[in-house]
Amino acid sequence: MKKILSTGMLLLLATSALAGESGASLFANNCAVCHGESGKGGVGVPLALPDFQRQVSDEFLYTTIRMGRPGRVMPAFTRLSDEEVHKIIDYIRTLSNVKKPEHDPTPIHGNVEHGKQLFAQNCAVCHGDHGQGGKGTGVTFSRPRDLPILAPALNNAGFLAAATDSMIKHTLLEGREGTPMNPFKNKKVSDQDINDIVSYVRSFQKDLKPMQSANESLTMTAQANDTLENVVENIKRAAVGRNFRIIRVQYLDDGFQPEDKVSKKEVIVYFCNFDLLNTALAIDPRVGLFLPCQVTAYEQNGVVKVTSINPKRLSHLFNNNELDKLCDQMYQMYKDILDEATL
Numbered sequence: 001m002k003k004i005l006s007t008g009m010l011l012l013l014a015t016s017a018l019a020g021e022s023g024a025s026l027f028a029n030n031c032a033v034c035h036g037e038s039g040k041g042g043v044g045v046p047l048a049l050p051d052f053q054r055q056v057s058d059e060f061l062y063t064t065i066r067m068g069r070p071g072r073v074m075p076a077f078t079r080l081s082d083e084e085v086h087k088i089i090d091y092i093r094t095l096s097n098v099k100k101p102e103h104d105p106t107p108i109h110g111n112v113e114h115g116k117q118l119f120a121q122n123c124a125v126c127h128g129d130h131g132q133g134g135k136g137t138g139v140t141f142s143r144p145r146d147l148p149i150l151a152p153a154l155n156n157a158g159f160l161a162a163a164t165d166s167m168i169k170h171t172l173l174e175g176r177e178g179t180p181m182n183p184f185k186n187k188k189v190s191d192q193d194i195n196d197i198v199s200y201v202r203s204f205q206k207d208l209k210p211m212q213s214a215n216e217s218l219t220m221t222a223q224a225n226d227t228l229e230n231v232v233e234n235i236k237r238a239a240v241g242r243n244f245r246i247i248r249v250q251y252l253d254d255g256f257q258p259e260d261k262v263s264k265k266e267v268i269v270y271f272c273n274f275d276l277l278n279t280a281l282a283i284d285p286r287v288g289l290f291l292p293c294q295v296t297a298y299e300q301n302g303v304v305k306v307t308s309i310n311p312k313r314l315s316h317l318f319n320n321n322e323l324d325k326l327c328d329q330m331y332q333m334y335k336d337i338l339d340e341a342t343l
């Protein structure tokens with residue numbers, strides 16, 4: 001399990017260290033699992049679609065990759081460097097040979113109330129009454145690939161930050177051939193009707209909740225006033241008291257440590273609660289990389305410290321609403337165990 005755990009951490013945290021990686025390889029490592037090889041689509045919408053590429057600017061792609069779609073499956077890629085994000089965008093552009101649009105931030109003004117009625121009649125069936133998107137994404141990876149492409153969430157901070165009014169208008173007029181998103185230009189709707197719908201979609205912005213912070217530190221640490229042995233016993237007691245089973249306690253040899261880390265004794269306590277494990281895996285299998293739970297106690301320069309991963313930071317990496325709640329619970333749980341172990 002330790003091996004799996006560190007591989008997961010490496011994948012999540014050290015991708016940016018792989019300098020010089022090509023756009024194709026960055027796409028294969030970060031995007032293809034959901035968007036399919038060559039952007040043909042999977043859990044994520046097909047990015048190679050000519051209509052899509054004709055409608056979205058490089059700025060749209062940049063913001064989407066950076067912010068993701070909070071609460072949906074699409075993660076926020078904060079750990080990639082700007083250079084890497086631009087390489088990915090250039091690679092996406094090679095998947096289709098259509099001309100990309102210029103970024104056009106000119107606002108479109110329409111009648112929000114009328115747009116709301118038109119939205120209820122024409123869009124809600126797929127995008128949800130409040131633009132919350134089709135059901136099925138944001139929960140599991142198990143959707144078979146041959147199911148229809150799900151409608152993205154439009155009342156979404158990531159979408160609204162990335163999309164300009166002009167991009168939304170073009171998407172409505174032209175649709176996306178090859179997906180359920182049909183063009184509206186052939187229907188009996190006026191240009192003003194389209195502007196009204198665009199204004200309604202834009203109005204979702206005022207109801208958005210602020211995004212969870214990316215500034216959370218990666219680990220939490222507390223300092224103990226006791227011997228390493230006692231602190232390890234305290235961690236075990238605190239975990240068992242919260243219905244966890246201790247799986248393993250691993251002692252790291254002093255000689256194991258790099259020489260610059262003077263006399264650092266380290267003990268890792270692994271524990272698990274199968275209800276929590278199953279709940280987490282049902283929401284998003286990537287959570288499996290961080291379970292079982294583990295708390296590390298170590299002695300450095302005569303001081304004993306206890307440390308764990310910060311689940312709130314994971315929550316940001318995963319960018320999934322349901323997972324946010326679970327990560328908040330796990331955060332509180334780790335915090336209590338750290339507090340109790342260092343009392």
Ligand code: HEC
Nearest residue numbers: 045046052122123126149150151152168171176179180181
């Ligand atoms: C039959 C289902 C369906 C209907 C009806 C529909 N859409 Fe869509 N829409 C989709 C799907 C599916 C996609 C994703 C297409 C893709 O893969 O690129 C989409 C994409 C979009 C996008 C682009 C979102 C993004 O993330 O880039 C916008 C904007 C949009 N729709 C707005 C609307 C509006 C407004 C209406 C009503 C006027 C509407 N749609 C009607 C299914 C639908």
Ligand code: HEC
Nearest residue numbers: 030031034043044045064065069072073074133137152153
């Ligand atoms: C864990 C799965 C997953 C990964 C990994 C992922 N995406 Fe997505 N992506 C999605 C889903 C699902 C959507 C649709 C959002 C929705 O349903 O509201 C999406 C949406 C998008 C969109 C908006 C499409 C549109 O129609 O507007 C872009 C662009 C995008 N992803 C690019 C990327 C890139 C580039 C990467 C890699 C750096 C990536 N994604 C990685 C799942 C993923």
